[in-house]
Amino acid sequence: MGGLVAGAVWWSQPGSSPAALSPPVMAPPPVAAVPQAPVAPIHTRPPLELLESLSSDPEYARWLQASGLVDRIAAAVAAVSEGHSPREPLSFLAPQGSFKVEERKTGTFISAASYARYDTVARVVSSLDVEATGRAYSALRPALSAAYAILAPPGARFDQALQRSIQTLLEVPVVRGDTEVVPRGAVWAYKDTSLEALTPAQKHLLRMGPKNVARVQEKLRALSDALDLKLARR
Numbered sequence: 001m002g003g004l005v006a007g008a009v010w011w012s013q014p015g016s017s018p019a020a021l022s023p024p025v026m027a028p029p030p031v032a033a034v035p036q037a038p039v040a041p042i043h044t045r046p047p048l049e050l051l052e053s054l055s056s057d058p059e060y061a062r063w064l065q066a067s068g069l070v071d072r073i074a075a076a077v078a079a080v081s082e083g084h085s086p087r088e089p090l091s092f093l094a095p096q097g098s099f100k101v102e103e104r105k106t107g108t109f110i111s112a113a114s115y116a117r118y119d120t121v122a123r124v125v126s127s128l129d130v131e132a133t134g135r136a137y138s139a140l141r142p143a144l145s146a147a148y149a150i151l152a153p154p155g156a157r158f159d160q161a162l163q164r165s166i167q168t169l170l171e172v173p174v175v176r177g178d179t180e181v182v183p184r185g186a187v188w189a190y191k192d193t194s195l196e197a198l199t200p201a202q203k204h205l206l207r208m209g210p211k212n213v214a215r216v217q218e219k220l221r222a223l224s225d226a227l228d229l230k231l232a233r234r
Contacts, residue, residue, distance in 0.1 A: 050136050055127040059120055066092040070140065074147035074158065080168060081161040083199030093121060099207075101181060101188065108188075109178040115209025122212035125219050134226040163229045165201075166220050170231065172198065172205045174214050 051064055066072060076086035087094075095117035102111045137144075141158070148158040173195075180191040190196040198206060205213055224231050 050139055053132045054129055054136060055124060057124045057127045060124045060127065063092065063124070070143045071147045074144050075151060077144075077158065077161050077165050078148060078151045080165040080201040083168065083201050085200045085204060087204075095121070099188070107180045107191070108182065109180050110207075110209075112209070114207070115212065118208035118212050122208060122215045126215045128219060128223075130219075130222045130226045133223060137227060159227075159229070162227075163224075163231065166224050166229060167231050168199065168201055169205050169220055170217055172202045172213060172217070174210045174217070175206070176210055 052061070054060065072089040075089040079086040079089070097113075097117050100111040100114045101108050145158040148156070148161060152158075152161065175195070179195070181188040182191045183189075195203075195206065205216065208216065221231075
């Protein structure tokens with residue numbers, strides 16, 4: 001289930017005009033679609049008893065009700081490993097509300113209310129039991145690998161894609177203080193060019209706000225150790 005954690009933190013809303021501010025949003029990243037099921041489906045729903053022990057959070061129990069969970073995780077990891085947004089396969093994780101900014105004399109900044117939309121996701125990710133997640137991942141690896149093989153180039157391995165996905169997220173900076181945005185056409189962009197240069201997947205995590213980014217990254221480091229993933233340490 002390391003793939004679910006790696007894919008649980010990115011979404012966007014449709015674009016709108018910054019001038020209208022009703023509601024302002026960040027630019028929507030490219031979307032990675034859920035793969036079409038083969039004529040004879042090869043993936044079945046993972047047994048809930050294998051996954052229920054990972055967290056006692058009620059919101060996590062809701063996540064487990066999503067259909068085609070194995071295929072969704074594989075599609076999300078495939079997308080993030082290439083820097084793309086997994087918004088469509090992980091649509092059941094989308095936050096409520098819209099992106100918000102605050103207008104000040106010194107500029108336009110992302111509102112704390114915008115970050116708060118992701119508090120629930122960060123809370124659930126933080127609640128995952130690392131050892132139980134490792135056992136579940138080992139049990140589900142064959143199914144995840146088979147689902148990933150439908151999407152990936154020949155010879156590509158799911159565990160390598162998962163490793164790249166987690167590495168990508170750990171490279172997202174924890175930005176302390178206010179984050180300024182500027183209008184770019186019909187959407188908002190980060191004024192800091194180093195933030196704007198991040199991949200769409202990384203921007204989704206960045207959009208969760210510094211507190212939530214730090215919580216998610218802490219859990220991802222623990223999970224990467226439990227899964228024995230070879231990540232570059234920073």
